[in-house]
Amino acid sequence: MKIDEAREVRTTCPYCGVGCGVLAKVAADGQTAVRGDPDHPANFGRLCSKGSALAETIDLDGRLLYPEIHGRRTDWDEALDLVASTFSRTIAEHGRDAVAFYVSGQLLTEDYYVANKLMKGFIGSANIDTNSRLCMASSVAGHRRAFGSDTVPGSYEDLELADLIVLVGSNLAWCHPVLYQRIAAAREKRPDMKVVLVDPRRTMTADIADMHLAIAPDGDVALFTGLLAYLGQHNALDRTYITAHTSGFGQALFAASALDLAGVAAATGLGEDELVRFYSLFAATAKTVTVYSQGVNQSSSGTDKVNAIINCHLATGRIGKPGAGPFSVTGQPNAMGGREVGGLANMLAAHMEIENPEHRDRVQRFWSAPTVAENPGLKAVEMFQAVADGRIKALWIMATNPVDSMPDADAVEAAIKACPFVVVSDVLAKTDTVRHAHVRLPAAAWGEKDGSVTNSERRISRQRAFLPVPGEARADWWIVDEVAKRMGFAEAFSHPSPAEIFAEHAALSAFENDGARDFDIGAYAGVDAEDYDALVPFQWPAPSPGTPLWPAGHLPLKGGDRMSPPISPIADVAEKALQGKLPISPLEGEMAGRPEGGAWRRPEVKSSRFFASGGFYTPDRKARFIAIRPTIETRTSPDHPLVLNTGRVRDHWHTMTRTGKSPRLSQHLAEPFAEIHPLDAQHFGIGDADIVSVSTADGEVLVRALVTARQRPGSVFVPMHWTDQFSARARVDALVAPITDAVSGQPASKHVAARVERFAAVAFGFAMLAERPASIDADYWSLARCTAGWRLELALKAGRDWPGFAASLFGADALGETLAYHDVAGGHYRFARFAGSRLTGALYLAPRPVAVSRSWAVEQLSADHADRRGRLAIVAGRPGGNSVDRGAVVCSCFGVGANQIAEAVRGGCVSVEAIGATLHAGTNCGSCRAEIRTIIEARRLHAAE
Template structure:
């Protein structure tokens, strides 16, 4: 497509479920810059560190740009014909349930819609599931049990209107930074606002918390059933609301009362005093929002956790009103859009249900489909187990990397490798999943594709293209439609633009919908290309019965059942058969997974500057500065017990596998638990695929895996030598027991550890740098085990390697900068070998602010000079003044150094 390089394009960030508006600009020389869209109601111009660095992630290195069959480049016709014919033959021989699609919250709604339509309405199976199953399936199940529909009641505005925000299992500061900044800004205006953080770890989100409850893993059910019982005992219920708008309260209260306060304390690991203070605060604060995320959802009791939270809001009538409600914040940019189109194995399009015959008939009739899925399909974990068992013969994976992200990842990889026919449509040519594909289909990436996404507050926004698609890359919706046509379904898949797909999606949402279904954007059923291009962000519902213009979606929307223009359930009506919300009786249970062989609990999650399996963020040098290698947080007492020192290499083992990561010893971690991030893959680390450790244990209702409660053991990896290297070119192979590679300015940085001391470190360095005909300078002290080697091509550094018997004490920031420096004199070259800057260039320290490349040592120096607030540091160094994601870390550095100065 032709892209006008002179204009600034309004689009939407492709990372988390906040759904921030982005302004992307292409300069005359082709350089792309991004900034937050000040008019987008999700972020009002704010962006996090990842969003701010989007322009650094759109390079074409590593892109898949041509279709391939068995590693052979081919054309689209041959590739698509093979996919369609193989699917058709598989269906003919084994039935429709022998086919499965595993899709992604990275897809746009239009992509998702056609994939779901093809599988459920034309192939005739519900075997389509999504990596959003790993994200928010328990929220979906909890909403449906309580409300009769998968409805998120509130809006982001409620976070600013609330007098109490309860954050449960959500490191909002790192995982949804813009929402965190909105709360922080609201709290500055209203200091009386209270924030409670419920999390086993003292995360960076605790920076704004008045109370941190370091709850035991999976203690949330006990905590919130205990709260419900406490509310009943202390006459803190809204009995009029309960009577008028709910059913099942008596049974829910009886079940919750099974534990007294002492029992709740034992189940949660909290003191009775902590519980009483939290319960009293909740009871006394009418405007309360409970925000929850993966710490709730990614659990074998995730759905019960969701309903335990919802029960407390229903019991106090705190739902549907400004500044109130349970609020699920999703992890992916279009997890909500996938829910809207029925992109999960237990859902139909437009929030209709597979197990409802009337819904099935309606969707089949609307699509004029030859078949409709008659039963629930296989959820993600079940799907890959079916692949392993041979029941799934053909698998299509779209825009996701399950070899790294699924639990029991080694078994998932083995299943994919053994599957008779695997299709992967993706952006990159070298993910850990796509290497096992028989057919590889090049898809367009963010900046190239065109469509819509829905964020966590039900706001639909446009992603718009501002770059031309490279090579033969095509939109995912086009790929799906072409396969469908070749399978004989051309009449139903004749779409030529995403606007046509969106219009059909909107029409289905309003089809025979008299307000009985929550999802309704029927007013857009007749949208044309011009209106679609100009589409402004809007929240659903947007019913066809509303008197409003498609260009101005927020004005005059008619309230459908249970909704206002922005909040659902303001009128107390729900989507159940009698219009009343359901209390769900829940009893807290104890689930002990540890044992003497695996005595610790592993909690998995995200870090601030990386995303999923780093297929996008791994391209940015800036985003790799903050944390450049896989790590495990360990409480000091646990580290001492296991003989682990700070920065040691640690082996984490479970019954499923083992990984090697760096030790980070911190009292912010709960004793008896460890935390490790899930981002590292075989592309970035030797043995860092964390989900090789996790078991395929799922919530019995939602099918969501329990990724935050894994029994493990830890032990020190007996390294004889440690290394750190910088190199201009990424090495193809690294002969080390432990390695982690990250992009830096001018090249790559590599962390290393070895079980044995190399006989010839200079030869190792030469192989690592892939250097020939260069000048090598080396320093060896075999008595102390210190080795430093640098290679120069003229005045430019090709690579440098630093080796020591313990973790290497070299400034990483300074060393990476040397790849871009000119080293004209021998003195400058020997300085590289020495591994330290001169007095005129002090070490900045570990990166804290990625936006402005500010290190910890620089912040410490400013504190010593008298800067004792985050604002003062921002004025001196700019740190924390852009996305604000690092403000909590800056504050922690200030506090630590003020304490040291006082001592």
């Protein structure tokens, strides 16, 4: 793609499942700026800190730009021939289940579709699973058990219409900030709206909560079965809805009544008065939405948790109605798209069931496939266990980093290292997974590839390219197609562009459907390249008007021909929608089409919600209550007395392959940490900012201690993002046992028995460096980007030759002048190296965590230091009289620090809004507003003393 003039492209954010619209403006010189799309119905112009920093992550630093075989550069033909021939030979010698694909919610729907088609329909195995198994498989299983289909009933609009929002296992303020801000804005308009947070930690989401239930790990089943029993006891049921549209209520209510209120309190760790207040609020509030996320899903009882929540909504008829329903929010940009195309090992494309012979036959006929896998394949944890024991001998990993993100991560890494043939398609040349690949295939990145994604409310949006594809990188769908051709399946994998793949995907959704399946986007089965380019965001279902698009038994023609009648929204309508002249979704207004006779037809208008009047996708069209008996699960022991909970932080994403490139996103939390309650810290002899060992039966990490009362006593929280690329020993998923939910196969990443110990460091260090060091000889280290280089935290068990250690970090061969300060008796050492007027590195060492202003220090890498006297401030580690120390960054969007906020409070800003008006902090994504309020309250308390 040649850039010859400034232009702005509508695309979609590649982070979480909110699916925010993005406007990417590319200048004639190639400079890119990103802002929220005010017309996109998911975010209406808002972006979180990660989305706002997207332009900082699109450079080519570290990119994989050409195919490699055993580390040797090669061309695409040799690489693709080797992949195809090795997979084909492995299948011939060991059977089709000896190969596997492990894919990702980072893939676009078109990529996902062809990968699933190749594995399940042409190789004939279901050994394709996705990293989405790690985040939302329990929701899928719960939906299918209750509804007969993987259907999310509601829409984001319900969050604004509800009178009560129950957030369960969801730190919405940090993990889905745009949805959090939609709720916060709605609450400002309607102060009577209530919010309940159910979470072991008092996260920043608690800032808008009227009630925080600090539930015990995995206490959710007991909480919601107890709620169902309470609803029955207090006649708070919708018996008309239960009778007309559900089955199994009696058994579910009987099972839920196994624990009385005291028993529920014991199982949840909550007080009986707390339970009654929550239960009575739920019972009295008709317009209730229960939003749940990884705290529910990532559990060995995750599917039961989901169904316990759904049971309560079915029992009260609070489903599919404005402001009412259970709502699963997904963690990845295209987790939903993967579900739609059958990216999970136990599903078929278009929400069909792999166990159903009629569904298999339908998909096989549609694809004209030689076979379709007859049984579910290996789910993620099982898949890597099969790699380890040799059952899987050829593995293709696409757009994900399982060496860091899978439970039992060290065992997963060992399995990949031992696998006879590993292919990795990725964007970066160096990740903890890519380093073990025999074949490395360079994939196009966000901003370079075209396709579609589906967000948590079933809204399909386009990701559009606005940058040229660098080097020899290619789209993932193209790579899969080319391998399929070389395996002998050219006729079925000759897609000239993603538009044809999307049209095929849409056609399959409608094929022999006629309302029998929830997922139907048949209105787009005839989309051509022009229509696809102009596609506006729409929610499914979006069936073709009138009769089913594909008559029974009628197959797509071979080659590039499409069947008639092609019903398609045309570019003119898309443009009108973008201009606000039509609703965004074609189902919310008039849609133009081109039926055979050329006449315009209005399609049937369907609600953006499911199930208000029943119509479930079970054989009797009734929802199924699931009988769930609450249990109390304990995994701790005297050797491992704490519960480890893993999760996300505000400004980083997955394994930092994208966010790790942004200096702005590394300012807020620059190193891995463990949140520990003060009582536990005191018990284990741990001080704030100490380095601690967190260990389980499966491994150990070294992280910084963050002592905070926001953590539940008896628990410790460690984020999942840090890898061997950014830290010495912080791959926290190496600590997580491969325990999974029996129904969904989703790992239990939030309830792991652990212990913490103080790491006995003799020296702590902090450094800022213009260049990334080639090696770091330290027991603990954590590296993060800053504006003009890198920042580095250190801890060591034994002393070093400190001048030599400094030289190794600065680069032993680098020229320049070094200033040094040594206090041998006190154990303090400081070094600063200058090349001309430029600071190239500084190192501070002390027997305790180093007291240096990090935000001020890293700014010195981009400052001029011609004044030799001013260089002494660098060695001192603190700003001179005319310099400003903004303090630890609180607002990443505008780079506002804690000291600046505190100073503004001293100057009279006594509200979050006043701070925003003065410093802009909290006025973009808003995810820092809770922290700003904490600083304001702390200053008030200090002033009152």
